[in-house]
Every structure is written in C-alpha cells, then in structure tokens.
Amino acid sequence: MKTLNKKNLMGIVVILVGILIFLSINGCFVSEKVAAKSGAQLWAENCQRCHNMPSPATFSPDQWETVGMHMQTRALLTKAERDKIVEFLKQ
The missing domain is CATH 1.10.10 (Arc Repressor Mutant, subunit A)
Known part of the structure; x- marks a missing residue:
C-alpha cells in the first residue's frame, strides 16, 4: 500500500514539473512576440x-x-x- 502511494505521488510530481516547464517555455515565446512589436x-x-x-x-x-x-x-x-x-x- 505504501509503494502505491509513493508511485502516485511521484506521478503527480512528474506531471507538475512538466506543466511548469511548458508554462515557462510558453512565457518566453510570448515575451519575444511582445518585444518584436x-x-x-x-x-x-x-x-x-x-x-x-x-x-x-x-x-x-x-x-x-x-x-x-x-x-x-x-x-x-x-x-x-x-x-x-x-x-x-x-x-
């Protein structure tokens, strides 16, 4: 039972890190678009x-x-x- 909870927690952490990376990369592209205008x-x-x-x-x-x-x-x-x-x- 404890192993299952650790796996779930690790999966959530991986998903959250992925979302943060996506948002930070996307934010950089928006800044470049504004800078170009x-x-x-x-x-x-x-x-x-x-x-x-x-x-x-x-x-x-x-x-x-x-x-x-x-x-x-x-x-x-x-x-x-x-x-x-x-x-x-x-x-």
Whole structure:
C-alpha cells in the first residue's frame, strides 16, 4: 500500500514539473512576440478591440501614464506592452 502511494505521488510530481516547464517555455515565446512589436502595433491591436483609438495628442504625457495604468488592468496588458504603448502615445 505504501509503494502505491509513493508511485502516485511521484506521478503527480512528474506531471507538475512538466506543466511548469511548458508554462515557462510558453512565457518566453510570448515575451519575444511582445518585444518584436512596436508600441503603435500594440496600441492598434489592444485599444481598437474595445473602442475607437484616441489620438496621441488627446492627453498629456502624464495623463497617458495614468491611462496606461488603468488600461493595463482593463485590457489585461503586460507591463512590457503597457510601457511600449505609453511611450508611443507620449511621442
């Protein structure tokens, strides 16, 4: 009976390690995709899906920082995506 429990535990550990490896590898590919995109591309892809895209001149640079923090949560953006979009809008 104890051997069976150890086998079950070992199987669970192997499965969990496999899942962690998969998720960490997948996360690296997502980061590379974000790094390859410009702030303008990310802005078009993420803002247009919910509303019309505002002109970059609509807000001041400080206001874009605030909008970026708000929209990071609402649009489920990563910090890297938010930073690229805000830098584009502040230009």
